[in-house]
Amino acid sequence: MSDLAIHTAGLGKTYGGRRPVEALKPLDLEIAPGETFGLLGPNGAGKTTLVKLLLGLARPSMGEASLFGRPVSDPDARRVAGYLPEGHRFPPFLSARDTLDLFARMSGVDAADRATRSADLLDRVRLGGAEDRPVGTFSKGMLQRLGLAQALMNRPRIVFLDEPTDGVDPVGRREIRTLIEGLRADGVTVFLNSHLLSEVELVCTRVAILKDGERIRMGTVDELTRRDRAWRLVTSPLPSATRDALDGVLAVEGATHPDGLVRSTATLPDRTALNAALDRLRADGVEVEAVEPARQSLEDLFVEAVSDTPPLGAEADRPADA
Numbered sequence: 455m456s457d458l459a460i461h462t463a464g465l466g467k468t469y470g471g472r473r474p475v476e477a478l479k480p481l482d483l484e485i486a487p488g489e490t491f492g493l494l495g496p497n498g499a500g501k502t503t504l505v506k507l508l509l510g511l512a513r514p515s516m517g518e519a520s521l522f523g524r525p526v527s528d529p530d531a532r533r534v535a536g537y538l539p540e541g542h543r544f545p546p547f548l549s550a551r552d553t554l555d556l557f558a559r560m561s562g563v564d565a566a567d568r569a570t571r572s573a574d575l576l577d578r579v580r581l582g583g584a585e586d587r588p589v590g591t592f593s594k595g596m597l598q599r600l601g602l603a604q605a606l607m608n609r610p611r612i613v614f615l616d617e618p619t620d621g622v623d624p625v626g627r628r629e630i631r632t633l634i635e636g637l638r639a640d641g642v643t644v645f646l647n648s649h650l651l652s653e654v655e656l657v658c659t660r661v662a663i664l665k666d667g668e669r670i671r672m673g674t675v676d677e678l679t680r681r682d683r684a685w686r687l688v689t690s691p692l693p694s695a696t697r698d699a700l701d702g703v704l705a706v707e708g709a710t711h712p713d714g715l716v717r718s719t720a721t722l723p724d725r726t727a728l729n730a731a732l733d734r735l736r737a738d739g740v741e742v743e744a745v746e747p748a749r750q751s752l753e754d755l756f757v758e759a760v761s762d763t764p765p766l767g768a769e770a771d772r773p774a775d776a
């Protein structure tokens with residue numbers, strides 16, 4: 455039996471009808487326990503479909519999926535999962551405490567446990583003090599935090615969070631991020647669907663990008679955002695002869711920083727060539743403060759990946775070494 459948190463083999467979904475939609479093309483996916491995995495993709499890419507398949511809420515057209523070694527069609531597989539759906543709604547007249555009590559009943563939490571569990575969760579999502587207010591008076595951030603508490607009610611080993619920071623202000627987003635980091639510290643596997651790439655970049659250990667139902671990228675944020683054959687340098691100012699000698703290799707940023715150092719990007723075929731360039735800088739009396747692989751933001755990568763279509767099976771699994 456697999457001890458992976460999520461395992462899929464050839465999992466795919468085509469919605470029927472007069473014009474069938476291939477929402478998810480056959481997907482092989484392995485997510486280890488304790489990972490915080492981010493699923494990205496433009497609207498209609500198949501993200502929600504994948505989550506529904508993993509929760510047994512939609513039936514696959516092909517392939518199989520399991521959570522912690524149990525097929526997702528087995529209700530016991532779902533018992534270890536929590537779910538915060540996108541755009542969830544709670545009855546507005548219920549208090550936060552009553553809302554959680556309702557979900558506790560639906561999750562089969564023992565009557566003896568329910569009150570303590572709800573109180574603990576309300577504290578955890580920082581809603582202690584607002585427990586008796588009707589949910590209809592809650593801000594978007596409070597509603598999302600209550601949604602998170604609901605998703606954690608059954609002490610899940612894995613939680614699926616669909617746009618948890620949707621409509622939430624920066625302070626609320628940070629609070630939700632801290633909660634997600636807390637889950638990771640507790641060893642809970644997190645499967646995050648989000649359009650907020652800066653958040654995903656901060657919180658996820660690994661990400662995949664879906665487009666038109668197909669996975670077009672997958673890797674750690676570090677692997678995916680590292681630019682091939684490019685390094686970022688921080689140095690003392692460069693004499694003009696050095697600039698001329700390294701013309702075409704070194705692109706120096708125009709602005710001088712308050713620290714008096716200059717930033718540049720070196721584009722070179724390999725590490726040997728990088729070291730030759732550094733030797734040249736040193737020989738010219740330039741002091742080197744820092745050298746690191748150049749990166750693009752996750753947002754740049756996303757836009758680039760979804761704009762040019764070629765599915766990059768080989769590149770997706772490209773080794774991290776520059």
Ligand SMILES: Nc1ncnc2c1ncn2[C@@H]1O[C@H](COP(=O)(O)OP(=O)(O)OP(=O)(O)O)[C@@H](O)[C@H]1O
Nearest residue numbers: 469470475477495496497498499500501502503504
């Ligand atoms: N019940 C359904 N019946 C028919 N087609 C569907 C159904 N649900 C989703 N689809 C289609 O499947 C494709 C994938 O939809 P899905 O909701 O999984 O995308 P998504 O990546 O979650 O999008 P978004 O970011 O907008 O939430 C879309 O073309 C969508 O129109």
